[in-house]
Amino acid sequence: MVVDSATTDLEQGIAFGRYLLGTAPSEDALRLFERAAARLPPLDDRETRLVAFLLRNRWAIGPVDAALALIRPASPVRGRVFLMLAVLECLPEYAPRFLPARRSPFEHLRIAGHALRALGRALVGMVVLAIASRA
Amino acid sequence: MEDFVVVGSGCTGAMAAATLVEGGARVLMLDAGERDDRYASVVPPADFVSARTSDPEQYRYFLGEDFEGVPWGKVGTGAQLTPPRRYLVRRVPELLPLESESFFPLESLAYGGLGAGWGLGCCAYSDAELRAVGLAPAAMRAAYQWVADRIGISGERDDASPYTIAHLERVLPTAEMDANAARLHASYLQRRRRVQALGFRMGRTALALLTRDVGERKAYAYRDMDFYDDRDQSAYRPWMTVDELRKRENFLYRKNVLVTRFEETADAVIVHGLDTVSGGAVSHGCRRLVLAPGVLGTARIVLRSFDRKPELPILCNPYSYLACIQPALLGAPARGLRIGFAQLSLFHDPAGSNFDVAMGSIYSYRSLMLFRIVRETPVALSDAYPIMRYLAPALTLVGIHHPDAGDGRRSLRLEACAASPTADVLKADFSLSDDGRRKVRDRERRFTRVLRWLGAYRIRRVDPGHGSSIHYAGTLPFDDGDSGVKPFTLRPGGRLSGSARVHVADGSGFRYLPAKGVTLSLMANARLTALGALRDA
Numbered sequence: 001m002v003v004d005s006a007t008t009d010l011e012q013g014i015a016f017g018r019y020l021l022g023t024a025p026s027e028d029a030l031r032l033f034e035r036a037a038a039r040l041p042p043l044d045d046r047e048t049r050l051v052a053f054l055l056r057n058r059w060a061i062g063p064v065d066a067a068l069a070l071i072r073p074a075s076p077v078r079g080r081v082f083l084m085l086a087v088l089e090c091l092p093e094y095a096p097r098f099l100p101a102r103r104s105p106f107e108h109l110r111i112a113g114h115a116l117r118a119l120g121r122a123l124v125g126m127v128v129l130a131i132a133s134r135a
Numbered sequence: 136m137e138d139f140v141v142v143g144s145g146c147t148g149a150m151a152a153a154t155l156v157e158g159g160a161r162v163l164m165l166d167a168g169e170r171d172d173r174y175a176s177v178v179p180p181a182d183f184v185s186a187r188t189s190d191p192e193q194y195r196y197f198l199g200e201d202f203e204g205v206p207w208g209k210v211g212t213g214a215q216l217t218p219p220r221r222y223l224v225r226r227v228p229e230l231l232p233l234e235s236e237s238f239f240p241l242e243s244l245a246y247g248g249l250g251a252g253w254g255l256g257c258c259a260y261s262d263a264e265l266r267a268v269g270l271a272p273a274a275m276r277a278a279y280q281w282v283a284d285r286i287g288i289s290g291e292r293d294d295a296s297p298y299t300i301a302h303l304e305r306v307l308p309t310a311e312m313d314a315n316a317a318r319l320h321a322s323y324l325q326r327r328r329r330v331q332a333l334g335f336r337m338g339r340t341a342l343a344l345l346t347r348d349v350g351e352r353k354a355y356a357y358r359d360m361d362f363y364d365d366r367d368q369s370a371y372r373p374w375m376t377v378d379e380l381r382k383r384e385n386f387l388y389r390k391n392v393l394v395t396r397f398e399e400t401a402d403a404v405i406v407h408g409l410d411t412v413s414g415g416a417v418s419h420g421c422r423r424l425v426l427a428p429g430v431l432g433t434a435r436i437v438l439r440s441f442d443r444k445p446e447l448p449i450l451c452n453p454y455s456y457l458a459c460i461q462p463a464l465l466g467a468p469a470r471g472l473r474i475g476f477a478q479l480s481l482f483h484d485p486a487g488s489n490f491d492v493a494m495g496s497i498y499s500y501r502s503l504m505l506f507r508i509v510r511e512t513p514v515a516l517s518d519a520y521p522i523m524r525y526l527a528p529a530l531t532l533v534g535i536h537h538p539d540a541g542d543g544r545r546s547l548r549l550e551a552c553a554a555s556p557t558a559d560v561l562k563a564d565f566s567l568s569d570d571g572r573r574k575v576r577d578r579e580r581r582f583t584r585v586l587r588w589l590g591a592y593r594i595r596r597v598d599p600g601h602g603s604s605i606h607y608a609g610t611l612p613f614d615d616g617d618s619g620v621k622p623f624t625l626r627p628g629g630r631l632s633g634s635a636r637v638h639v640a641d642g643s644g645f646r647y648l649p650a651k652g653v654t655l656s657l658m659a660n661a662r663l664t665a666l667g668a669l670r671d672a
Contacts, residue, residue: 066515089505090194097524100524121518
């Protein structure tokens, strides 16, 4: 499958940004992501197919990211999600999400929730990744 | 013809040159002199949190103009370099090629050498350590104080000071601690007797960091931008000394020169090198040569200068770091003092002899972006960053160095390589003996146990590879000083054995490498080598 890389970088930015933030990323974030992604080596066929799958099935980004974190942490696809994370952290509008903040009584519970979600996502992600590899 | 050529502008080159210049000699410093001025005007005077929340251009110094600050690979050599510090290793693979599967040193061609990214930890070796290294304790004590007065060292007389500033009469007041270090230190003071019974001592880390204004250099302002700029010059960098020397009439600085070898005649030394811009050959004559490009650079130059090219030995402190969590600080807000340098030192000296001591340098996770550790987390990134944001204030990093007496298989050799601009490549092998490995693991377990008692729980151990912490030495070990020429060794005082005019001012001569931070001792030894060279002249 041939994927237009310029379109894909922008689409990836939008999809990965929304996955990380829960909302659409700003134009600054997308511009910076595109600039940074242009310096990455091209994806091989397998990774290109996986990106295309994730762009068609955006709900799967979290589970697949979780599965890749366990079985292929150096995956270039996860590398692109990570790049978006680094870009977001370096923008003032998103900085508060990354800086340690005032402790709330429910913080421990919230973090425990993230840990549980991460576990669940990884289990689902293993299955999704297997399906995506055959797609 | 100059009286002296000094090769290299790092910690040892700067101290040797200052000693020679102040002794009245005419000195030419030859240096590759890589710099990167792109970032100086980009990093704002703000503190870390203010920059993060207000500067729309922050990606330029946090990610880098070319996004070189995004960590793609595993944690390893150079991982600690932020974009404004990346120039320290620029052109190194091309001009200083090194091949190894077991040794991963960091070398530099920068103005100020690796000292431009030094972590500032200062430890004076004990008399027993100095004798094992091959250095005279009385002379080194005077040299330590000379260096301390020059660079400015802050520290405190406490349980750690016998291992750090015992030889220094004058130091500046210590820097303040952040909440993370203060909590661990308070815990140590509560459990001091129990911890000491296991052979451990903890105290403030002595740092080459000003805590009050000295001349144009300003007191440390706790901006928490320690890895991005040298705005106030509170942290000592060797280029500050070289900048000062460049104002003197008897000092010349020539950059863009990679010294490759030397030839010695009856009354002079001819120094040969490459122009790093044009690739052309350069040469300079001098009465005496002082080599200070770092132990690997010196090894290359010395090996190229003789027909025989034997394997050389090398010393390197085994190193790993432990990522620990202090649960009481989980989720704490980003407030209060913040300092990115080591704040506490934990020494393991079971015999109480101040010899064969292991050293833990304790850091908080400061001045660095969260994404640098998020990538290491084996969960989905959207879950990883809130989790790491919660963990970061509680994260305590303990870098552990172990002493090295040279057991195991080590070798450095220079082999021909047509693709290299110098037509050669340095090859290195490094491994510890089985006993050495066992001892390192045993000591790490003891560190882990003591840290747990103090309320810091280990969550991960990272082994970045031999050489990555830049503690290496001993390629041309000091001889006994009692007999004739022993090729590829140094005479006591630093003169190359068999040579009348070539002196080595870096750590090449060390016969033993204590675990304590090596930089202060390297600078003091450079001072002594230069004094010896002046006397010989």
